[in-house]
Amino acid sequence: MALPPTRILPVIDKDNAAYWTWGANGELAIHRCADCGYRVHPPVPFCPACDGRSVGPEAVSGRGRVTTFTVNHKQWVPGLAVPYVLALVELVEQPDVRLVANITHCDPGQVRFGMEVEVWFEPVEDLWVPLFRPARGAA
Template sequence: MSARGVEADELGARLKVYEGRPAAVAGVGKDPVNLPMIRHWCEAMGDTNPAYEGPDAIAPPTMLQAWTMGGLSGHTGRTGAYDELLGLLDEAGCTSVVATDCEQEYLRPLRPGDEVVFDTLIESVSERKTTKLGAGYFVTTRTDVRAAGELVGTHRFRILKYAPARRTPPAPRPRRPRPVVNRDNAGFWEGVAEHRLLIQRCTDCGTLRHPWLPGCNACGCLEWDTVEASGEGTVYSYVVMHHPPFPAFEPPFAVGLVELAEGVRMVSSVVGVPYDKVRIGLAVRVEFRTYEDDEGTLVLPVFRVVEGDG
């Protein structure tokens, strides 16, 4: 084994010691669950579910982590173990970090007035992994959230703490990022591969929804079918990406939030006009683009500005 490999193994053994250690004990949410924060969240997400309004309002389940955040001043209950773990990684050259994913489990809704208490555990530290970003370690924490002594939800959060890889000349044919396909959205991507834009429809209340979800966010029904969108829409909002640059993309370019004629919104590229000509209200039409790389064929929907509306 090389000296570098021995060093990595030694670091990995030191990191494994932190598995199972608490990162926060009896942490207290900065604020009780409250309607103003719920309103701000719903406005930011565009969520108009009536369950989040009025005297019987509940908090959106996906706000679970928001009630535990310490903000710039931090929160009570921190043990120092997590900071020590990150410090070891910093000393080993793993000075960069990226959040990779999170998982949440909901046991009961939070309601305005609930006081949130939480415990956070360092659940796992991976072996040394080599990624395109660089070599490092995945660290997973689990936060158990309680209200009135009752477990209301669990939040798992995973980061990659890594040493940035040395920059290499760009590949001749950069590969476009692949969408994350799972059991909840596989039908959408199957439709895209057939050049069809499919929207989920609740079979109970008829509400259309996008992105695809396992259940209706209007009535909670788990049964659904699909309708094929016309592909017509308008630019509801947009951003122009300048930085950071990604392989297979040439900034600046426009990314739009497109409102389809059926009423749902979808994020995708806006093409057909220069990035600085994109405007809210532009009429667009879906266009399916095919890319070939070493992983096979990739079909993606983009939205082209309708001729005469640019």
């Protein structure tokens, strides 16, 4: 009997499609307002800063810092490897844009507040899930 996927996948719509698919090209897509430059996440078709309607996806560097995190030891989904780190990662381009993501490529006990991280993408079906790992070259 096949196990269900270890990730519960999102419902894709016109607003969030870029976030979940641009990883195929190695890009992290975050919505940005063309009127005031404010970045918007989760993606919506308007700017909460200026109420502008010229909002669309734009690639960002994929670099950020761990704002907060938890190490989870419970296997919530069959096939999910534990322990794992669930974190809020603030983007360097705009620290109030925070992404919920797993921190990988290190022991969960090594994750720290303020840790510099970079995005990588895990392909799952036709989506590319943004995950983060310790940044190369970080101090």
